[in-house]
Amino acid sequence: MSQDWNAAWRQQVLPTLAQQPWDLIVIGGGISGAGILREAARRGWRCLLLEQRDFAWGTSSRSSKMVHGGLRYIAKGQWRLTRDSVHERQRLLDEAPGLVEPMSFMMPHYRGGFPGPRVFGGLLTVYDALAGRRNHHFHDAQQLRYLAPGLKEDRLLGGTCFVDALTDDARLVMRVLAEARADGALALNGMRVEQLLREDGRVCGVQVADSEGCEPMQLRCGALAVATGAWAERLRPRDAPSQLRPLRGSHLLLPGWRLPVAQAFTFLHARDRRPVFVFPWEGATVVGTTDLDHQDDLDTSASISSEELEYLLAACAQQFPQAEVVADDVLSTWSGVRPVVGSAHGEQAGKPSNETREHVLWLEPGCVTLAGGKLTTFRPQALEVLKACGQMLGREVSDDGAPVFASVPTLPIPGLSASQWRRLAGRHGRDLPRLARLLEQLGYGCVGASDTLWAELAFACDAELILHLDDLLLRRTRIGLLLAQGAAQYLPAIRSLCQPRLGWDDARWQVEEQRYRDLWQRHHGLP
Structure with missing residues (x-):
């Protein structure tokens, strides 16, 4: 390569x-x-x-970041999809540690609510059977108060824990x-x-x-x-x-301290009984997702609407009432359009979910x-x-079961913790040695409160085909989502490091920075 x-x-x-x-x-x-x-x-x-x-x-780059088996697809009779998903989830966990990581999910149960512990436990028994391993258990209300402080307690019976996975998509x-x-x-x-x-x-x-x-x-x-x-x-x-039926799913990103969760929570929104998730990701907390027909121009980045913002804030208030999360707490937003093959169109179309x-x-x-x-x-x-x-x-193609990812070089990098090494190995794979050389030159500093190293920005500029500033800040790294106002306060330092590597003159940088700021306000800020 x-x-x-x-x-x-x-x-x-x-x-x-x-x-x-x-x-x-x-x-x-x-x-x-x-x-x-x-x-x-x-x-x-x-x-x-x-x-x-x-x-x-x-x-x-705008998904819910989940590598999951599609638990809710079992209830819809989509057995093959669920079976393939749980097998591929395990493959990705095995082949790409640090990039695809297991995450504990908790479904709280309330008296008179659906699904109850027995129904949900039965669903998970089937889910685990398809995966070939048992991976769920129930916590009573007393245990859950310890495991999930701040969770709504009125009529709480307990919660069922199961395991799926998260990634940086x-x-x-x-x-x-x-x-x-x-x-x-x-x-x-x-x-x-x-x-x-x-x-x-x-x-x-x-x-x-x-x-x-x-x-x-x-x-x-x-x-x-x-x-x-x-x-x-x-x-x-x-x-x-x-x-095709384009469906939009929008998400909120909150500072981790504002709604601290140690695991993912899944629950049904009181308004429409759709599943909603609250989970930790990259040191922040994600709240998502919506599911509605996307009527806007596909050539323009999707954006969260005021109605979606209110819907997701209502989900926070429903499940974490003591946190009192409001719009001003939101770090950033993102919206993705799912390319769903519709069963019907127009007035005959059913609920998106x-x-x-x-x-x-x-x-x-x-x-x-x-x-x-x-x-x-x-x-x-x-x-x-x-x-x-x-x-x-005229060529035969078969599934030989070969891995998607080559093994990562066993390369000790002094100055990195074990978790930092795992994270970089997962994200950069066989490019880890080149990144290690940049770490020797640039040090081990992170950009603000994120886990992203300055050396990762330099590597992306050198070797990950960046054409515009948003490529760097929103996709090669995620600091445009994870830091306040799209990492605006760090743009001078980013310019100092990255402009020479990208070969942009001052006029080009200024155009790119203004383009990025405008794009962030329209598509990743509040509506």
Whole structure:
């Protein structure tokens, strides 16, 4: 894998793309596209990924951060989805410690409420059976007062504890892309596919425009995989029926001290009986999520509405009344659009939360489109796409069970605690030695109250293909969410460290900083 994956590398490689005979081109730089690229590269395919904005720009940096088995899908009869999810969850826990970590979840039970301890315990027994291990137990009210101080106590019976997992979704995408690149794949951001090329009724390539100013180009391939999430229908034939139902999920991020929780809590919102979560993440506390039809332009970042803000604050007041959380406590917000395959449209559409999270493949000669799906099951989804592409190329694809992630070098780094090492190894994988050299140069300081090291910002500038400042602060690192006002007070220090590495002059930096501030206010501040 090339040491350099940055804007200078990008400028060098762009003129060569049209000269290469690609086996596979993947459109979409979220977790689905990254997973497809990784599986293709591992099999020796000549493959290229094109992302119109930035890697993980869409849903894959704005999810609920959960790698879970989909407990509520059992009640909907989606056994296969749950089974695949719990197996993939365990695979990710085993392969990517430090990036995907187990988290204890607590469901409190109240007298007269649903589900009660017996019903929920029965559901978890099935869940554990699918996972192949028992992982739940019940705490009575007295124990729960000790384990969860501040939880609503009126009519409290106790709580059932079970285990799922959390991740940094954007870093998960970057690590999967790194594995694909190590096996010879290319991945480029800022590349918008304007149309598909067809010959004799078959897709044979794409016409691409570069957002950074290069001339449009045509690229040819043996097979095309479209994994663009909520945008999946844009490149389909015009007469294809509309099947996607974009659903928005919004989240609040609170300072950890403002609503301190040592584990995740899941409960049903009193207003609509939808599950809501409150959980610790990156030293802060997340409250989410909503689930409603997204009517806004998909090309504009999704934003939380006033109604969603009020809904999530009401959830805090319902379950943690003593905390008295208000809007002014919110550090940041984010909203993602789920690419759900709708069962019906218009007036016939049911509640958003009742839609299936199953994925489907849409096929036409030379092209496979992945619609729907979940973060947790990105690997089996990628294999399904690759099998369909393989048939178009005359190649057999099977699931050999090979790991997604290479093992991380056992590299002691003096000055780091064990938990810091685990965190960096999980997020950076095989790039850990290069990051270690930057730590020697720059030290071990963190940016503000976050766990993010200054050296991580430097590494991202050098080797993680940053085109804009929000790529660095919202996706390569998460300090734009975790620090007040999008880390505004640290921007001078960030500029000092990062501007030379990015090769931006003063005018470019000022444009980028203003762009980032405006974007943060519109899409990550309060409505």
